[in-house]
Amino acid sequence: MVKVILKWTVCAAVLMFWGCVCVSAQTFRERVAQDRSLACGVYHPYVHGSLEDTPAPKGYKPFYVSHFGRHGSRYHTDYNYFKAALDALTAAEADGNLTEEGLALLKDVRAVAQASEKMDGALSPLGGREHQEIARRMSTRFPDVFRSRERLEVESVASIIPRCIVSMANFTQSLAALHPSLEFESFSSQRHFEYIMKDAEHRDEVSAAVKVFQDSLRKAICGSEKMFRSLFRDPVKARESIPSASKFMQSVYMAAVICPDLDFLGIDLMHYFDLDELVAQAELTSSRMYFRYANSQEFGDKNVRQADDLLTDIIAKADAALAPDSRRAADLRFGHDTGLLPLACLMGVSGVSYRCHSDGSWEHWATCDRIPMASNLQMVFYRSKKGDVLVKLLYNEQETTLEGLDPAVGPYYRWSDLREFLVSKI
Numbered sequence: 259m260v261k262v263i264l265k266w267t268v269c270a271a272v273l274m275f276w277g278c279v280c281v282s283a284q285t286f287r288e289r290v291a292q293d294r295s296l297a298c299g300v301y302h303p304y305v306h307g308s309l310e311d312t313p314a315p316k317g318y319k320p321f322y323v324s325h326f327g328r329h330g331s332r333y334h335t336d337y338n339y340f341k342a343a344l345d346a347l348t349a350a351e352a353d354g355n356l357t358e359e360g361l362a363l364l365k366d367v368r369a370v371a372q373a374s375e376k377m378d379g380a381l382s383p384l385g386g387r388e389h390q391e392i393a394r395r396m397s398t399r400f401p402d403v404f405r406s407r408e409r410l411e412v413e414s415v416a417s418i419i420p421r422c423i424v425s426m427a428n429f430t431q432s433l434a435a436l437h438p439s440l441e442f443e444s445f446s447s448q449r450h451f452e453y454i455m456k457d458a459e460h461r462d463e464v465s466a467a468v469k470v471f472q473d474s475l476r477k478a479i480c481g482s483e484k485m486f487r488s489l490f491r492d493p494v495k496a497r498e499s500i501p502s503a504s505k506f507m508q509s510v511y512m513a514a515v516i517c518p519d520l521d522f523l524g525i526d527l528m529h530y531f532d533l534d535e536l537v538a539q540a541e542l543t544s545s546r547m548y549f550r551y552a553n554s555q556e557f558g559d560k561n562v563r564q565a566d567d568l569l570t571d572i573i574a575k576a577d578a579a580l581a582p583d584s585r586r587a588a589d590l591r592f593g594h595d596t597g598l599l600p601l602a603c604l605m606g607v608s609g610v611s612y613r614c615h616s617d618g619s620w621e622h623w624a625t626c627d628r629i630p631m632a633s634n635l636q637m638v639f640y641r642s643k644k645g646d647v648l649v650k651l652l653y654n655e656q657e658t659t660l661e662g663l664d665p666a667v668g669p670y671y672r673w674s675d676l677r678e679f680l681v682s683k684i
Contacts, residue, residue: 286537295528297537297540298514298515298540299515299624300625301331301631303518303521309656312670313668314648318642318648319402321403321587321639322580322586323400323639324636325590325591325634325636326572326593326598326634327392327598327633328594328597329593329632330387330389330631331385333379340367341509350489353499354491367513370523370525374516379420379421380424382519382522389632390429392429392634393433394436395655403588403638404433404440408585410585412441412587413444413588414429414591415445416454416592417454417593417597422446426444429592455594455596455597456564456568463560464550464560471616472545479541480538481534482503482506507535510531511531511536513527514531544624545619547625548623551564552603552628553613554613554616556616561600562604564596569604569605571591580639580673605680605683607635607651607661608658610653611661633653633654638651647672648666649670650669657669662679
């Protein structure tokens, strides 16, 4: 059986290699030209990849899952994201300076803003469905984990932010409906919050640095001439009356990227942007996320430290679940992109932990690919009758590996090797 798996792994590696070559042959701009939703970045709704599983070695069955999930699709965290766009367009309307396209944009932005009023950061209906579906797929792929008579406990913890708590509720309720015998305990407190989204010691330093980086990049790549010509009858007059053209553009962009998360509105604002303008906004926001929370050359070594306590919790609970008398079937955690991303980078998840300079990072590391809404990391534990334990990792439900550690077979790691490797990261 091992020979068969190894042979499959070689073939899969070849296919993955050529798949990466094909993807890398396209620039980020070319990808956005084909699918403008990719410009949504971290606001992109969840899309899972391949759900194919490499067969485990003979005699190994899954018995425990350790999971961390970002909250699902949501409303914007601040209504003020719409302010610069609404103020400028409303004033131009009163002055008779909007084109037909400008009037249409104002109508659409007003609709998105109205739907978002007093909903700051709340989980959207789509966000709830995303977590329900992830839970259903987990149950379908690993039924042995949730059908054991000996292991009935499921503990779930969430950030104190409501969208994470509601994500947890959707996930656990979906599992409970499928497996009524499971025993659930759910928690959300400051104690849990402090490791799910650890406050970065270098927050002030990176905030100052990212502002300088972003201001410089914005001046270099972000233009507004084409949009102003399409929206305003007199673009010169509009520029004179709008305090900041870049803030106006960013506000329109922020209204556009949240629309897919509010799919019940049926509104698309991406077409108001020229392709160059849209790509520039997407590159700007993607590089900011990479700079501040991922394994960037500028701050990567400090960014990953934010996940120390979270990884410690994952190891400790896995150790407890492996005890002979454990009744634990799953440990579920629900947090934010700013918790999951440092964790994946600290662990060395392939692709996610990629390191380069933030300027140009979007060509190798785009937020729409790495950290969309409801992104998740799953560790699935398998045990043989002899008691040997293997672990498979899934990132956004796709089998993955860790940089710097070779699996024992296929995508499966020996827990003893994996544990030692992860402890060394803390």
